């Protein structure tokens with residue numbers, strides 16, 4: 001799908017019929033309410049006048065009261081359906097917005113999304129999407145319905161008394177547009193600042209909870225709480241400023257509304273006095289003005305919601321509109337099932353870095369071959385694996401698979417050839433089976449048991465409730481070695497010809513690490529292995545070992 005065809009706007013446009021219906025129903029509800037007030041006012045005035053003049057007998061009581069009953073029923077029905085349709089549309093938009101965000105953001109992970117803090121991403125996903133998904137009921141619906149209703153109101157007033165229509169139009173401009181506009185004008189940067197502080201609060205809270213154990217160990221919990229409190233205060237002060245703006249706008253609205261109503265009263269009474277309009281029509285005009293003023297009171301909030309929605313949309317676009325770190329080829333080439341990977345004179349420099357990490361690196365990984373890459377911290381081992389995962393392309397040189405440049409291959413196709421056990425591979429809160437099926441969603445229970453036996457977790461799983469055994473957050477109910485084995489089992493289930501493992505023994509004790517490394521060759525079953533490690537490897541784990549020094553690989557003797 002092209003980017004323009006998948007913009008935020010299209011998420012709303014996809015629900016156009018429902019949106020229009022919701023606006024129409026809202027408009028009907030407002031119209032019925034306004035007409036009800038105008039008709040009741042006119043009717044009561046006419047009844048009072050007829051009574052005073054002793055004309056009660058001939059007074060037409062039934063037509064207006066039938067109209068009032070009809071309008072009341074119409075208002076109840078349209079309000080019911082307006083809520084039904086409006087909330088239905090809102091929930092559909094809320095769903096589609098999240099899907100839209102994930103669909104656009106996930107291809108940017110991890111290369112681009114990695115640059116944004118998780119808490120900030122979470123804030124955008126929750127706070128910003130929340131600002132946008134309610135736009136229909138909070139802003140778009142009321143603004144459109146009020147705009148249309150104002151036209152009808154002014155048109156109706158024109159039929160009764162043209163000068164009253166002019167006054168109503170002026171009030172609409174002043175109260176309906178001018179006052180709410182004053183409330184939001186020039187406050188875009190304040191709104192953006194408010195959104196940024198809300199994100200900062202979520203980020204601080206999220207990161208503190210994530211690192212709660214470390215904070216407790218370092219006795220830094222109080223400092224973190226202070227940071228969260230400061231962030232919360234900053235959000236509160238911005239929320240207060242926003243409320244104050246709304247209150248100021250409401251006050252101005254009230255003053256102008258009072259003046260406008262007095263002006264309309266004077267105008268209508270004067271016209272009735274001069275017998276240019278009937279007295280009940282004069283009352284109708286005044287009540288119409290009351291109803292319109294009351295409805296315009298919602299404009300301030302609607303404008304503010306529209307403004308925060310716009311800013312939230314820009315924040316979401318800021319994430320999803322980042323250029324992907326690699327380009328998909330226009331006509332992707334097919335890949336051989338198992339072939340040799342070749343890093344051919346690869347140069348790579350991270351964006352913004354002063355110096356290149358890889359400088360003319362050469363490496364060949366043949367089918368079934370096992371290679372270890374060692375090197376000092378920061379020498380570029382993970383960078384080398386990022387290029388194999390094609391999260392980035394080299395600025396010079398190329399990576400090939402069976403002679404095919406990886407730039408000419410669809411990324412998804414290439415990823416099917418890779419199984420990856422990243423550094424500190426996560427174990428997700430859930431069952432053993434759910435964790436394993438991330439590797440192969442179609443895997444049968446038998447296949448899961450087989451892979452558990454192969455990584456020596458079979459007994460542990462049997463003792464702990466089988467495939468449905470619950471593993472806590474980050475594998476909290478498992479030892480570090482078991483968690484790593486579970487992640488390895490997940491990678492093996494992918495059944496890809498190349499297994500890339502990054503520091504598989506990081507954080508494990510010496511015996512556990514050695515046992516895992518010694519088990520690895522047998523688990524490969526013919527796959528190629530590229531292992532990034534700091535360890536001195538036991539004999540027989542790999543065929544070749546290199547050290548990454550100054551951006552190139554130097555072969556090292558095996559033990």
Ligand SMILES: Nc1ncnc2c1ncn2[C@@H]1O[C@H](COP(=O)(O)OP(=O)(O)OP(=O)(O)O)[C@@H](O)[C@H]1O
Nearest residue numbers: 350351353357375376377378379380381382383384
């Ligand atoms: N996403 C990134 N953006 C910018 N620079 C990066 C990024 N990732 C790594 N680098 C830089 O590239 C260099 C190599 O980092 P890399 O992670 O590849 O080293 P490493 O050998 O895997 O280190 P370690 O053994 O500590 O994991 C470092 O100087 C690092 O700061």
